[in-house]
Amino acid sequence: MSPESQASEALPSRRRRTPRGGRHRGDESFLLPPGSPTLILAVPGPAHRAGTELAAELARLVELEHTGQPAYVGHLEGDDASLRAVLGGLRQQDDELAAVVVPLSTGPDPALDAAVRAAVAGSPVRTVAAEPLGPHPLIAEALHDRLADAGLARADRIRLMTMVTAASGVIVATPGDATAVRQAEVTGVLLASRLAAPVFTASLNDEASVKAAAEQLRAAGATSIAVAPHLIGPEPEGALVPNAAATVGAAYSAPLGPHPALARLASLRYVEALSTALAD
Incomplete structure (x- = not known):
């Protein structure tokens, strides 16, 4: 099989869905093929800080609305449900990309970005970091x-x-x-x-x-x-x-929380990072 065919099979395909009513109709979703790299949301702070439950809700929205595959949450501080632990629990076949880490941030954040890079660099499986959700x-x-x-x-x-x-x-x-x-x-x-x-x-x-x-x-x-x-x-x-x-x-107003637009962005950043990794 040619490299072009392999890349084509590895990339997610856009999935047409029945339009739904409301302000968020028309959200783009992707159908991930079996064996796609794991999507992990990198969350600032420890697992038990107030507001961190929102990350789990966003991960669920990503799964149900956009990718059709499990999405995980990894925290950047503490040992409980940490990003390093989530990465350590993944399996890798051959030299295939195992995970894409999406920073749960509205824009570039030097401290958060450095923590994500350090976790990715120390990952026991092949991992890449995506861009933060914003600006967008x-x-x-x-x-x-x-x-x-x-x-x-x-x-x-x-x-x-x-x-x-x-x-x-x-x-x-x-x-x-x-x-x-x-x-x-x-x-x-x-x-x-x-x-x-x-x-x-x-x-x-x-x-x-x-x-x-x-x-x-x-x-x-x-x-x-x-x-x-x-x-x-x-x-x-x-x-x-x-x-x-x-x-x-x-x-x-309240923070953005588990807004459907953020789930859509997390999926988009995942696909962008996956496409770049496959092209390298």
Whole structure:
């Protein structure tokens, strides 16, 4: 069999599904052939931190909605359900790729990325790391949905319905430093387009950054502000959201959690990494 044929058989095929109603219809899914590398979500923090159960829900969504194959969760701290332990429990046949690790992160995170690289480098089976989930337009979609769930944005930008609680300006609050804020600005621009309202980004780790973003929004004419956490849920910075919002007199939405868009992104990052590995 030619290398081209082998690569073609190893790659997942797109699966056509009956369209479903609601905001998430049209999600792309992939049918993975038997023996495909294991998809592992790399989760920041230890297994028993508040919010880590969301990773298991996302893994289940990935399985049911997109890949048809088991997805696993590996934590980057502690010994319980650790990424290293999950990788150590896998079997490899010949020199085939055994696993693809997808960082459960809304954007590049130096500490998380370094931990993933170290686990991949020390894996007893052949493993590659995928890119983090964002930045990507689907992150903006998920942020929009969480704002709408909290009554802070219109659920449908086309319907001209009145919401007295809708914010007239949004702060996308992301963990990390100034570099993380710049990376989150891509998502902020996409969210602003969806909301038809000004959006600025700020660091949850820097109160002055949040205050500066609020001042920029008010200077742009925003009279009510909402904080949209650029978080999935397991990140420790989630505890900073209520105080950050209170500091600037803003309401806030929930973290992204097990949003269908994140499951779709995890599957997409897996396929991208698999395609690159097979091409090398």
